[in-house]
Each structure stands twice: as C-alpha cells, then as structure tokens.
Amino acid sequence: MPPHFWRQSGLHCRRMSVDPIELLGRRFVEAIVAAFGSEFAETDPLVRTAQNPQFGDFQSNVAMGLAKRVGRNPREVAEAIVEQAALNDVCEKAEVAGPGFINLRLRGDALPRLLEDLEGVLKNSEHPTIRSKTRSSWASGQAARVGVDLVGVNIAKQMHVGHLRSSIIGDTLCRVLARVGNDVIPQNHLGDWGLQIAMVIASLRRRGVDLDRLDLDHLEAAYRDATLDCKADRQALEAARRINAGAHRIAEWEAQVAGAEDRLDEAKRTLVRLQQGDRDIVSAWEKITAITMQACYEIYDLLDLTVTEEHNRGESFYRERLGPVVDEFIRSGVAKESQGAIVVEIEGDETPLLIRKSDGGFLYATTDLAAIRYRLQELRAQRVIYVVDNRQRDHFRKVFEAIRMIGWDRLPGGGRAELRHVAFGAVCGPDGRPLKTRSGDNIRLKDLLLEAIERAGAIVRAKNPELPQDEQREVARAVGIGSVKYADLSTHLIKDYIFAWDRMLAFEGNTGAYLQNQYVRIRSIGRKAPDGVRADAPFLVSAAEEKALALALLRYPGTISSVAETLEPHRLCQYLYDLAGAFSVFYTQCPVLKAETTALRDARVRLARLTERILGDGLGLLGIRTLERM
RNA sequence: GCGCCCGUAGCUCAAUUGGAUAGAGCAUCGGUCUUCGGAACCGAGGGUUGCAGGUUCGAGUCCUGCCGGGCGCGCCA
Numbered sequence: 001m002p003p004h005f006w007r008q009s010g011l012h013c014r015r016m017s018v019d020p021i022e023l024l025g026r027r028f029v030e031a032i033v034a035a036f037g038s039e040f041a042e043t044d045p046l047v048r049t050a051q052n053p054q055f056g057d058f059q060s061n062v063a064m065g066l067a068k069r070v071g072r073n074p075r076e077v078a079e080a081i082v083e084q085a086a087l088n089d090v091c092e093k094a095e096v097a098g099p100g101f102i103n104l105r106l107r108g109d110a111l112p113r114l115l116e117d118l119e120g121v122l123k124n125s126e127h128p129t130i131r132s133k134t135r136s137s138w139a140s141g142q143a144a145r146v147g148v149d150l151v152g153v154n155i156a157k158q159m160h161v162g163h164l165r166s167s168i169i170g171d172t173l174c175r176v177l178a179r180v181g182n183d184v185i186p187q188n189h190l191g192d193w194g195l196q197i198a199m200v201i202a203s204l205r206r207r208g209v210d211l212d213r214l215d216l217d218h219l220e221a222a223y224r225d226a227t228l229d230c231k232a233d234r235q236a237l238e239a240a241r242r243i244n245a246g247a248h249r250i251a252e253w254e255a256q257v258a259g260a261e262d263r264l265d266e267a268k269r270t271l272v273r274l275q276q277g278d279r280d281i282v283s284a285w286e287k288i289t290a291i292t293m294q295a296c297y298e299i300y301d302l303l304d305l306t307v308t309e310e311h312n313r314g315e316s317f318y319r320e321r322l323g324p325v326v327d328e329f330i331r332s333g334v335a336k337e338s339q340g341a342i343v344v345e346i347e348g349d350e351t352p353l354l355i356r357k358s359d360g361g362f363l364y365a366t367t368d369l370a371a372i373r374y375r376l377q378e379l380r381a382q383r384v385i386y387v388v389d390n391r392q393r394d395h396f397r398k399v400f401e402a403i404r405m406i407g408w409d410r411l412p413g414g415g416r417a418e419l420r421h422v423a424f425g426a427v428c429g430p431d432g433r434p435l436k437t438r439s440g441d442n443i444r445l446k447d448l449l450l451e452a453i454e455r456a457g458a459i460v461r462a463k464n465p466e467l468p469q470d471e472q473r474e475v476a477r478a479v480g481i482g483s484v485k486y487a488d489l490s491t492h493l494i495k496d497y498i499f500a501w502d503r504m505l506a507f508e509g510n511t512g513a514y515l516q517n518q519y520v521r522i523r524s525i526g527r528k529a530p531d532g533v534r535a536d537a538p539f540l541v542s543a544a545e546e547k548a549l550a551l552a553l554l555r556y557p558g559t560i561s562s563v564a565e566t567l568e569p570h571r572l573c574q575y576l577y578d579l580a581g582a583f584s585v586f587y588t589q590c591p592v593l594k595a596e597t598t599a600l601r602d603a604r605v606r607l608a609r610l611t612e613r614i615l616g617d618g619l620g621l622l623g624i625r626t627l628e629r630m
Numbered sequence: 631g632c633g634c635c636c637g638u639a640g641c642u643c644a645a646u647u648g649g650a651u652a653g654a655g656c657a658u659c660g661g662u663c664u665u666c667g668g669a670a671c672c673g674a675g676g677g678u679u680g681c682a683g684g685u686u687c688g689a690g691u692c693c694u695g696c697c698g699g700g701c702g703c704g705c706c707a
Contacts, residue, residue, distance in 0.1 A: 021646095048646055061649055064687070074687075098650055099687055154707085191707070315707090341705055350632065350703080357705040364707045391701055393634055425635080426700080433700090463669065491643060495636065496700075503642065507669045509655035510643080514669080521667050528666065555646095562646080574644065577654085584670065593666045630669090 018118040019558045020058065021047050023090065024104065028060055031085035036070050047104075049555065055097065056105040057551060063100035074100030111550045112539035118554060119610055122617070145183040146383040147375035148174050151300075151307060154191035155292045155314075156200045156223040158216060159299050160442035161435050162389075165424045168488045168623070170387035171305045172569045173422070175621045180564045185379055186307045189371060190314030192289055198271035199226040199263075201284045206266070211287040216295045219288055230267055232260035275319070295446075302449050303481060304623050318370040322362045325370045326355055334406045344402045353398040368399045373408050376417055383418045385567065390423040390494060397421070422567050425496035427488075435499055449481060455505055456480035456513075460630065467629065478625035479505075479513050485624055486512030490573035510577045512624055518580040519619065519626050522612040525592055527628075529605050537602030545586040549607060552582040556614050560621070569622065576618045583611050 017023040028045035046062040063078035070077060078096040087094060092105040150170025153159055170186070178184045200219070203226035204211065209218075237253040239245075273281045293309070300307060326342055329335035335344045340358030355366045375381045386396055400419040403409050409417040429435045437443055457476030460467065467475065487504035490511075491497050507513045541550050559575040562568075592608055595601035616626045 046649095048649090051646085051650070055650075059649090064649075067687090101650070194707080196707080339704080343704070352704070354704045359705080361705080363705070367707090390635060394702060397634090423635085495643090498642070500642080503656075506656080511655090514655095517667085517669055521669085524667060558646095566647080570644085571646085574654095581654090585672095587666085588663095588671045591666070595666095629667090 018114060018121050018554065020090070020106065020110075020114060020554055021049070021558050024058055024060070024087070027085050027087055028062065028081065031081045031083075032062070032066070034084040035080040036066070040066070040069075049551070050103065055101070056095070056103040058104040058106075060102040060104070061100075063096075063102060067100065078102050106551075108541070111541040111547065111554075114554055115539045115541075115550055115607075115610065118556070119606075119613075121557070122610075122613055143181045143183060144382040145185065145380055146177050146385060147185050147187050147379055147381040148177070149187045149189055149371070149384070149386045149388065150174070151188045151305070152191070152388070153188070153292070153296050155197055155289050156219050157292070158220055159296055159445040161427050161445060161448060162442060163445055164427060164448070164484075165389065165488055166387045167300075167303060167305060167307075168485050169422065169424060169493065169569060171303070171307065171623050172485075172489060172572075172621065173385065173387065173567055174306055175623065176560060176563050176569070176572070179621060180561055182383075182564070185375075185381065186311040187313050187371070187375065188307055188311050189367075190293075190312055190316075193315035193319055195267060195271055196223075196227070197285065197288075198274055199230050199267040200288065201274070201281060202226070202263070202267045202270040203229060204288075205270075205284065211284055214287075214291060216291055219291055226263075226267075229263040230260055232257040232264070299445055299449070302446070303485075304625065306623075313371065313374070315364075315367050318367050318374065321370040321374065322366045325366060325373065326362070329355060329369075329402075329406060332406055334402065344398075344405065346398050346401050349398060353402050355402075365395070365399055365402075368396075369402060372399070372403050372419065376403075376408055381417065382411060383420070385420050385422055387422045387424070390425055393421060393423055420567065422493065424493040428496050428498050430498065430500060432496075432498065434496075449484065452484045452501075452505075453477050453480035455501055456483065459505060459507075464630065471629065475627055475630045478627055479516060479630065482512035482516055482619075482624040484512075485622060486515070486573065489569040489622055490577075491570055493568060493570070510573070512622075515576055515580055515615065515619060516624070516627060517630060518583065519612065519615050520628070520630050521587075522583065522608055522615065523626075523628060525605065525608045526612060528593060530593075532598070533605050534602045535606065535609075537599065537606055539606060540600060540603035543586075543590055545582075545589045546604075546607065549579075549582045549586045549611065552579045553607075553610055553614055555579075556618070572618060572621060576615060576622075579611065579615060579618075583608075583615075 017026070025045040025047045028047060029041065029043060032040045032043050032045070043062065043066065045060055046065070047058055047060045050056050050059045060081075063081060064074045067074040067077045072080075075096055078100040082094045082096060082102060085094065087104070090107055090110040092107055095103045097103050148170055150173075151163060151167045153163060174184045174186050200223050204214075204222050207222075209222065214222075233253065234257055237250070237257050240250045240253050270281060274285055293312075297309070326335070329344060330342065335342050335355060337343075338352065341354055342356035343352035343354050345352045353365050354363055355369065356362055372384055375384050388396070400421070403419060404416070409419060411417055426434045435443055453476050456479040457472065460472055460475045460479065464472075464475075483504045487497070487499070503509075504511060505513060507517060539550075541547050555575060556579075559572055563572050586607075590604060592604040593601060595604055619626055
C-alpha cells in the first residue's frame with residue numbers, strides 16, 4: 001500500500017477543503033500538470049506550513065525535487081508552477097525564494113471563509129464511537145476496516161505497568177482511526193488458554209480452593225505458586241551432583257525435580273481435560289477468567305477505554321483454528337518439518353518461525369497467525385495494527401512475513417492488506433530502568449492509577465479549595481488519569497520514557513493538566529458571554545494573534561489525518577499544545593468580552609468557542625476528559 | 631556471535647517524513663500586568679544533534695563503519 005493511501009482520495013476530489021494545505025496542494029498539482037504534463041499528476045505538492053512567519057503562511061518545496069525530473073533548474077521550475085497556479089482567490093502573490101521554495105501568504109478574506117467551513121464540519125460531525133457506522137464528514141481517506149490489537153491481559157494475573165502503553169496508545173489510535181472514517185474493530189488478545197492456565201487450575205484444585213470465594217489477589221498468588229511448583233531446577237541438581245554437594249543436598253534437589261515433574265504432568269493432564277471440554281475443568285476456567293476480567297474491566301473504566309467485553313478475542317477463541325492454520329501452512333509448502341517441529345523459514349532470518357512443537361503443541365506464533373487470518377478473512381479487515389511493545393519486533397516481522405508468504409493478506413479487489421506493528425518503548429523509573437517496585441515486582445496498574453488520582457487530588461485541593469468535594473473528586477480523576485495518558489502519548493512511541501510524577505502532573509509545559517486547564521479557561525469565556533453575542537457573527541481576523549490562532553485551528557483536520565496515517569499520537573499532543581499556546585497569546589493580547597466593538601467581541605467569542613471545540617475534541621481523541629472548572 | 635531499537639541544551643522531550651537560522655517545557659536570570667481563570671504572557675543565556683566518513687543544491691533525518699545504552703535471538707508467551 002502506498003504511503004499516501006489514506007490521503008490520496010481526498011487530494012484529488014473537488015469538494016471544498018477546510019484544510020488549506022490540502023486545498024493549496026490540489027491547486028499546485030493542477031499547476032504542475034499544466035506546466036509539465038499529466039505524467040506529473042501523482043506528484044506530492046509538498047505544501048507545508050511555513051517554518052518561519054517571515055516567509056509567509058505556507059510554503060511548497062516541490063520545485064527542488066521536480067527540477068531533476070524535468071531537467072531544469074529549481075528556480076525556473078518554481079516560477080513555472082507559480083505562473084500556472086490559480087491561487088488568487090485564497091493567496092497573495094506567491095514568491096519564489098532561496099533555491100526554489102515557493103512562499104504563500106493567505107489573503108485576508110480567506111481565513112474567515114476557511115474558519116466558517118471548519119466550524120461547519122465540526123458541527124456536522126457527531127463523535128463517532130468505535131464501530132459506529134457514521135462517517136465523519138472530514139473522512140480524508142477511503143474508509144477501511146481496521147483491526148487493532150491492544151491491551152492483551154493475561155488470565156489469573158493483575159494488569160500491571162506493562163499493559164499501560166498498549167491500552168492507552170491502542171485506545172487513542174482506535175478513536176483517531178474511527179474519527180477519519182475507518183471502521184475500527186478493537187481486538188483484545190487475552191492470554192486465556194494453554195499450559196500456564198492449566199497449571200493454575202490444577203494447583204487450585206489440588207489445594208481445594210473454593211473458586212467462588214477467590215479474588216484476584218489470591219488467584220495471582222496461586223499463579224505464582226503454580227509456576228514455581230512446576231519449575232524443575234534441573235541445573236541446580238546437575239550442579240549439586242557435579243560438585244558432589246553431599247547426599248542430603250542432592251536428595252533435596254532430586255525431590256524438588258521429581259515433585260515439579262509430577263506437578264507438570266498433572267497440569268498437562270488438566271490441560272487435556274480442559275481442551276476436551278471436561279465440565280469441572282471448564283467451569284474452573286470460566287470462573288478464574290471471570291475473576292480476572294472483572295478486575296480488568298474496572299481498570300478499563302478507570303482509564304475510560306473504548307474496548308469492552310465484546311472485543312475479547314483471546315487465545316481460547318482461536319483454539320479450534322490452530323490445527324487448520326498449521327495444516328494449510330504445510331499443504332501450501334510454506335512450512336516444513338524440522339527436527340520434529342513445523343517451521344516457516346523466513347528469508348534473511350537465521351531462526352525460522354516455529355508454528356508447531358515436536359510434541360504436537362502449538363505456540364504463540366500459531367495463535368498470532370490464526371488471529372491475523374481471522375481478522376483478515378472473517379472480519380475482512382484491510383489493515384491490522386498491533387500495539388505491542390518493541391521487544392516483539394522480530395516476532396511480528398516473522399509472523400507478518402509468514403502471512404505474506406501464504407498469501408492470506410491478499411485483498412479481494414487485488415492488493416495486499418497492511419499489517420503493522422506499532423512498537424513502543426519501555427516505561428522507566430527515575431533511574432532509567434524499566435519501572436518496578438522496590439522488590440523488583442511489576443507495579444500494578446490499578447495502584448499506579450489510584451496514585452495518579454490521589455496526587456492530582458492533593459494538587460486540586462491546594463489550588464482550588466473552594467471547589468465542592470464531589471467536583472474535586474471528579475477533577476482529581478480527570479487530571480490524574482489525563483496526566484498519565486498524556487505523558488505516555490506525548491513522546492515518540494518507540495522511545496522509552498521516564499515516568500516522573502511531578503513532571504507529568506505539572507500545570508506548566510506540555511502536559512495533560514495544562515491543556516485541561518486551558519480548556520477550562522476558554523470555556524469560562526463562553527459561559528460568561530452575554531446573551532446578545534451572535535453565534536454566527538462574521539469572523540474577523542486582523543490582529544497577528546488572531547491570525548496565528550486561526551491558522552493553528554485550521555491545522556486540526558490535517559493533524560488528525562496525519563496521526564491516522566503515521567499512527568503517531570504525539571503529533572496530536574504537540575498540535576494541541578501549539579494550539580493552546582496560540583490561544584494564550586491571543587487571549588492576553590486581544591480582549592474578548594471587553595473588545596472595543598460588539599462585532600469584534602462576537603467574532604472573538606466565536607473564535608474562542610471554535611478553539612474550545614477543537615481542543616475538547618482533540619483531548620477526546622486522546623481519551624482525556626475535559627472539565628467545566630478545575 | 632547475529633539481529634533490532636535508542637543517542638539532540640544541565641534535565642525531560644520536539645523538529646511538518648530530505649528543506650531556509652535545530653525548537654519547546656522545566657531549571658537559571660530578567661521583564662509585562664489596576665486578573666475576560668496569573669494555573670498567564672514576553673525576553674535572555676544555554677548546541678560540534680555520540681564520533682568519523684559518504685550520498686546531493688541541502689542531512690538531526692538516508693548509507694557505511696565505529697562508540698555508548700537498552701532489548702531480543704526454535705520447541706515459554
């Protein structure tokens with residue numbers, strides 16, 4: 001799929017665009033075709049916001065690259081494009097600068113028009129929920145169905161920091177993709193099947209634990225015990241024998257190993273019974289699944305995730321599909337037998353992808369292949385996204401390559417589905433090492449989130465003690481969770497980031513709390529606006545601060561589509577921070593409610609309301625709550 | 631040993647997909663202001679973009695080789 005797939009249909013259509021970059025881009029493509037011929041119709045016009053206001057509002061960098069292809073010097077090419085471009089209705093005269101930059105300045109009357117259109121688009125677009133059939137009216141690309149793999153909890157275990165990023169990032173990507181018109185299908189790939197689970201069930205049954213009275217804490221303890229019980233320390237036994245550690249010591253290790261092997265056998269027998277549908281075992285499995293998921297749903301709720309129970313597609317879901325997957329890999333000749341196992345050899349990789357063990361068992365790669373097949377062939381997704389940490393990069397490269405080799409990514413209309421691993425870095429403590437408790441355990445997600453809310457609450461109480469208690473709680477939750485999310489989303493996904501409470505809860509700088517507060521400030525203008533303010537008063541854009549704010553507002557649709565395309569949420573964060581900054585400058589320089597004339601007042605109120613709308617919408621896409629007061 | 635990811639101001643991070651003079655926030659110093667929510671705004675100092683080559687009109691970004699840090703590498707998930 002070409003990199004601009006998600007944008008291309010919008011680029012050539014005739015409808016009026018609210019995005020000046022898209023609008024100008026179309027005019028440039030037309031000019032390029034007029035100047036150099038139709039074979040250049042697919043040229044990316046490279047229209048960008050100007051880097052420096054002294055150059056104008058927008059610029060195109062297309063001439064330098066085009067110069068080589070048409071065999072003329074860049075400035076000549078730029079002049080030729082400017083000559084052909086129909087820009088009079090929106091721009092002042094275009095200027096060629098430097099090696100061939102084309103600088104553009106919007107006409108004074110163009111901004112009000114564009115703002116009207118932008119406001120119209122926002123008014124007409126409901127907030128489409130995930131899987132909603134409604135298309136937002138700024139859908140930039142051809143609507144596609146997208147499967148998003150996210151969260152990924154394990155049965156019998158608490159959610160911990162390791163699930164934080166996949167949940168937050170995955171949730172935001174779902175919202176953004178739905179916003180630009182995709183049919184998004186979240187998929188929560190639960191670790192709910194296999195030997196690990198059987199070990200827990202066997203262990204609980206052996207100890208006679210009453211599953212109806214079990215909570216997740218005890219269940220997790222049972223998980224740890226079961227894992228230890230089954231882990232035979234053969235190396236220790238060998239070592240004890242080698243150094244002749246004494247009969248007593250050796251006998252101890254022998255007993256440990258023998259015990260572990262018994263437990264493991266028991267677990268394997270339990271797994272067989274589970275797989276065969278044994279009523280008691282299946283009932284136990286259902287109970288521990290319910291206990292775990294109930295706790296998970298509480299956390300989803302705390303995080304305001306859009307994923308729900310209906311998006312659960314765990315390993316158990318695929319259990320009947322694993323055999324056929326391997327069979328087809330063998331039949332198609334893509335997989336072959338190697339040392340008793342079934343493997344797919346990946347070109348350029350030393351180690352193959354293992355899809356069936358020599359004992360006949362399946363592996364997690366098998367489940368991933370089955371899951372991708374399901375998403376492509378049964379859900380009919382054209383795009384499958386995995387929001388999983390960076391350590392699994394090699395794994396997904398191999399799995400995707402295996403899918404490509406067997407051809408399951410072929411689309412009915414020709415072409416191939418896009419399989420994409422959205423890899424993210426680790427959450428680190430102040431020492432720069434992955435975040436752990438002092439004893440080296442994973443930090444529970446619930447503890448972390450509750451601490452965020454508590455810390456935010458303390459700040460709110462200190463800064464705004466007059467706020468009623470229930471509102472303080474609401475603010476604490478919105479700010480605490482919002483800060484954690486924003487800290488996670490606002491840096492480049494691939495990098496590790498350092499988790500620091502004081503920085504992420506700061507009310508200054510590029511933080512969630514700062515944006516939430518800017519939203520509240522803008523909101524209070526709208527609240528205080530007198531009744532006489534006309535909601536449809538003409539936009540007036542004359543002051544430099546007004547113009548800067550208007551230009552920032554107009555960048556919103558383009559920002560959203562670039563996030564949908566690159567799957568990089570930090571672009572949206574950076575945008576919202578820029579927007580909030582542009583508003584702050586406007587607000588300090590341009591009186592709104594105290595403007596000199598009512599026309600100016602009404603125009604500025606409208607501008608403020610539009611800013612409020614976009615800031616609120618953007619925060620919503622990040623899954624961050626907005627407030628009336630804080 | 632092989633492979634992947636990261637290295638940008640004292641600290642935490644950006645840089646419009648190869649564009650013009652590498653930008654923000656914290657911290658430091660200075661300024662604005664009879665608060666439309668000051669939880670604000672403006673300004674200053676601070677850089678050999680880990681190092682060395684290469685590609686071209688142009689490189690933080692692309693290619694090669696080093697250095698440093700992190701993480702993976704058949705029958706766990």
